[in-house]
Amino acid sequence: MNALHLNGIGHAFLGRTVLDRITLDIGDGELVALVGPSGCGKSTLLHIAAGLLEPRQGHIIRTYERHAVVFQEPRLLPWATARKNIGVALPERLSARDRDDRILAAAAAVALEVEDLDKYPVQLSGGMKQRTAIARALASEADFLFFDEPFTALDPALRRHMQDIVIRHVGSGKRGGLFITHDMVEAVRIAHRVVVLDRRGKGISGKRHIAPMPGERDERMIFETVQHFMKEDPLFRHVEELLERRPG
Numbered sequence: 579m580n581a582l583h584l585n586g587i588g589h590a591f592l593g594r595t596v597l598d599r600i601t602l603d604i605g606d607g608e609l610v611a612l613v614g615p616s617g618c619g620k621s622t623l624l625h626i627a628a629g630l631l632e633p634r635q636g637h638i639i640r641t642y643e644r645h646a647v648v649f650q651e652p653r654l655l656p657w658a659t660a661r662k663n664i665g666v667a668l669p670e671r672l673s674a675r676d677r678d679d680r681i682l683a684a685a686a687a688v689a690l691e692v693e694d695l696d697k698y699p700v701q702l703s704g705g706m707k708q709r710t711a712i713a714r715a716l717a718s719e720a721d722f723l724f725f726d727e728p729f730t731a732l733d734p735a736l737r738r739h740m741q742d743i744v745i746r747h748v749g750s751g752k753r754g755g756l757f758i759t760h761d762m763v764e765a766v767r768i769a770h771r772v773v774v775l776d777r778r779g780k781g782i783s784g785k786r787h788i789a790p791m792p793g794e795r796d797e798r799m800i801f802e803t804v805q806h807f808m809k810e811d812p813l814f815r816h817v818e819e820l821l822e823r824r825p826g
């Protein structure tokens with residue numbers, strides 16, 4: 579069964595077509611990395627898939643129960659502490675103690691210190707704010723996660739740590755996720771499948787399954803797969819454009 583089904587999605591901004599006939603399925607328990615040149619419509623597609631934007635054409639079937647979105651920028655409530663921000667999406671029915679346990683576990687997963695939890699966003703660094711936003715998504719009961727280049731602001735070691743968290747989170751019986759990235763190493767490390775959006779948003783150019791499972795890939799395998807995609811696979815012929823935005 580699919581966790582998410584996008585069928586014939588089309589969209590336009592100010593009369594200019596941005597997406598045209600995009601059909602994409604994300605299977606149960608699957609994490610899909612969506613790549614494509616800057617401006618090809620990845621974020622627009624994610625916003626449509628997450629119900630934040632109404633598509634001009636097409637329809638969406640979601641069989642998961644609840645989703646969370648991690649954006650490129652943290653989007654925290656400025657008047658609330660990190661603790662309150664992480665807990666904002668927790669169900670009402672939880673006891674105060676359960677809420678606190680969940681918040682602490684999510685904060686620990688993203689390497690936030692307990693003393694940081696009582697700080698307001700303005701008192702946190704850019705990376706700490708983004709980790710708070712990621713903890714908010716992890717603490718929620720979402721069984722499907724949308725990520726729009728969530729780790730761009732993080733340093734390489736933390737970025738890798740966050741990738742491992744995503745792999746474990748989706749691997750722990752969740753319904754799946756859609757992850758936008760410009761970093762091919764990130765895509766090949768975390769995703770079951772890499773999907774390439776056409777450079778003008780006119781359909782999906784192609785998809786590549788990656789074996790073995792995320793979390794079971796060593797650095798050499800990841801490196802060699804990225805090299806193969808970029809040097810030999812015509813699907814990734816716009817790789818220079820993909821790399822353009824790659825941090826570092």
Ligand SMILES: Nc1ncnc2c1ncn2[C@@H]1O[C@H](COP(=O)(O)OP(=O)(O)OP(=O)(O)O)[C@@H](O)[C@H]1O
Pocket residue numbers: 591592596614615616617618619620621622623
């Ligand atoms: N609210 C909007 N109003 C008008 N045009 C928009 C709007 N949002 C996006 N666009 C345009 O739609 C196109 C696709 O934008 P989108 O952000 O989806 O691309 P993207 O592939 O995610 O880009 P990037 O990789 O640079 O983040 C771009 O040309 C962009 O300028």
